[in-house]
């Protein structure tokens with residue numbers, strides 16, 4: 001029998017364990033991830049941040065086996081993902097990426113219901129869950145009958161999030177999930193997502209370029225550079241400078257701290273505020 005690493009999650013910690021993982025491309029010339037170890041505890045939301053090409057997406061994909069490491073191992077609830085059939089593993093892990101490929105010939109409702117159908121849900125239950133998901137991502141119910149080409153980029157992105165979490169997976173991997181959204185929707189969907197994440201006890205790894213979003217949404221921020229982890233701590237510790245001495249991390253964490261100060265100052269002054 002094929003092992004199913006997330007069929008029986010227990011309270012054992014860490015829930016996801018990335019152990020000394022390395023991955024390179026082009027016959028070893030391009031090192032994407034270099035000897036990375038990371039523990040993710042059940043119920044936590046961890047943000048992966050770092051410059052372009054720092055290895056965030058590659059690392060994320062080792063969890064649902066879109067990428068298999070050259071060296072090292074990923075375990076979910078103690079079971080190596082290498083023992084799972086990739087299609088079964090992916091069906092049990094929510095995955096959202098920017099520009100997510102909705103099925104163009106399928107209406108929104110059917111796109112959201114893909115995993116539910118694969119799991120054999122009854123029509124009534126599917127209909128109810130689709131309606132709940134549309135509410136969650138703040139789209140009117142009559143969008144259920146639309147095709148993806150009838151939606152804006154941001155609306156498609158919201159359907160991508162709805163599809164990924166419709167079956168309430170225990171693990172959700174998000175790669176720039178809120179990237180195509182306007183700031184108001186981005187903020188609102190980010191908060192709704194965090195609420196659902198907590199309500200349903202999901203465990204989320206989220207790649208984002210927005211450090212402010214990471215600080216506001218995540219329990220922990222992992223900063224990557226050149227395939228390695230530079231820092232891994234709570235937003236508070238990193239913003240207070242106690243999480244890392246690395247100058248890149250300090251510069252990165254200065255951004256939300258200074259923005260928060262400038263916005264707080266705006267509330268008490270007239271006119272532009274400079275940091």
Ligand SMILES: Nc1ncnc2c1ncn2[C@@H]1O[C@H](COP(=O)(O)OP(=O)(O)OP(=O)(O)O)[C@@H](O)[C@H]1O
Nearest residue numbers: 025026030031032051052053054055056057058059
């Ligand atoms: N399929 C691939 N084939 C060859 N090289 C790849 C492949 N995927 C990623 N890379 C390379 O691996 C490195 C890490 O890429 P990765 O996408 O993991 O970084 P990232 O931090 O997610 O970047 P970004 O923020 O720009 O999305 C980069 O140098 C990239 O060019």
